Amino acid sequence: MLSRSITTIQESLHERGYEQTMKQRAFLLWALLWVSAMCIASSVSASQQAPGQITMNSKVYQEHQKGLVTFTHAKHSAEYKLACADCHHVYKDGKNVWKEGDEVQQCVACHSQGKPPTGKDAPALSSQEKNRTYHYSAIHENCVGCHKANQKAGKEKPGPTTCKDCHPQK
Ligand code: HEC
Ligand code: HEC
Ligand code: HEC
Ligand code: HEC
Numbered sequence: 001m002l003s004r005s006i007t008t009i010q011e012s013l014h015e016r017g018y019e020q021t022m023k024q025r026a027f028l029l030w031a032l033l034w035v036s037a038m039c040i041a042s043s044v045s046a047s048q049q050a051p052g053q054i055t056m057n058s059k060v061y062q063e064h065q066k067g068l069v070t071f072t073h074a075k076h077s078a079e080y081k082l083a084c085a086d087c088h089h090v091y092k093d094g095k096n097v098w099k100e101g102d103e104v105q106q107c108v109a110c111h112s113q114g115k116p117p118t119g120k121d122a123p124a125l126s127s128q129e130k131n132r133t134y135h136y137s138a139i140h141e142n143c144v145g146c147h148k149a150n151q152k153a154g155k156e157k158p159g160p161t162t163c164k165d166c167h168p169q170k
Contacts, residue, residue: 048104050074050084058107060114060135066167071143080159087142111138 052074057064076082088104089096115136116125130137143159143166150158160166 050077050104056139058135060108060112062114066163067170068168069166070168086146107138108135111135 050073052072054071054073056069056071076087077084084100085096085098088098090098090102111132111134113134116130116134117123125133127137127141131141132138144161147159147161151161
């Protein structure tokens with residue numbers, strides 16, 4: 001008698017309530033997933049929009065000796081027709097595996113120290129070692145390096161290579 005009524009209850013649960021609850025649960029789960037996906041998507045796109053212009057003011061330097069550089073980010077890619085990967089990279093086994101759409105980290109995330117040490121007690125570092133470690137070296141290698149290469153190649157508008165053309169007078 002008791003076991004029979006339990007089965008009936010189970011059956012009716014299964015037919016109506018239970019299935020209903022499962023549907024509701026599934027729906028809620030999907031809604032939750034969707035909302036969180038949207039939140040992630042919007043936070044990513046909000047922080048990862050390619051900036052039009054950047055005042056280069058890296059926190060790795062306790063104090064800037066030189067005037068702050070204004071970098072025309074959008075112009076460099078759109079007008080000067082440079083590939084994003086000319087400047088953005090993530091190396092894996094010596095190859096740049098970064099592609100457009102991937103997250104962009106600031107240069108200091110990896111080139112995490114300011115200026116390489118100078119003076120007679122400073123360690124002798126190769127330019128590759130300096131570029132890897134020091135923001136100062138990596139950024140100048142990237143920016144001035146390209147402008148100098150353009151100059152060497154005889155381009156009409158190579159980009160500035162002298163200090164004051166990038167760093168305004170303080
Ligand atoms: C000539 C070099 C250069 C080119 C080309 C370039 N970028 Fe950048 N980009 C930079 C530099 C430098 C920064 C500033 C990074 C920093 O503050 O450390 C930056 C910043 C960014 C940021 C913001 C990162 C952050 O959170 O501060 C995004 C996003 C980005 N670039 C995407 C792109 C995309 C997409 C392209 C191609 C359409 C592109 N960039 C082309 C040099 C370049
Ligand atoms: C995710 C880490 C990471 C980020 C972010 C990063 N780099 Fe690098 N970068 C490296 C590594 C690792 C190397 C060394 C590669 C090697 O020696 O094979 C390197 C090498 C370089 C070099 C020397 C080799 C070359 O490509 O000419 C320059 C210049 C450079 N980075 C500039 C930049 C600039 C400018 C930014 C920001 C726009 C930046 N890096 C962001 C990891 C990073
Ligand atoms: C791969 C090549 C390349 C790289 C990397 C590059 N530039 Fe340039 N840049 C150019 C070219 C080409 C021009 C000149 C275009 C013109 O005048 O028509 C230019 C022009 C400029 C100018 C003067 C015109 C303007 O738009 O303000 C400044 C300042 C400048 N670059 C700063 C930077 C800085 C800062 C970086 C590094 C964060 C950088 N560039 C990286 C190619 C490059
Ligand atoms: C193509 C543009 C460009 C040229 C040319 C250039 N720089 Fe820079 N320099 C930069 C950028 C970009 C940074 C990074 C600033 C930041 O992120 O805070 C920088 C950083 C520095 C810093 C560390 C920050 C500070 O202000 O203390 C010093 C020092 C510096 N540059 C000195 C020089 C000197 C000296 C010259 C000439 C020999 C020179 N730069 C030429 C673009 C340039």
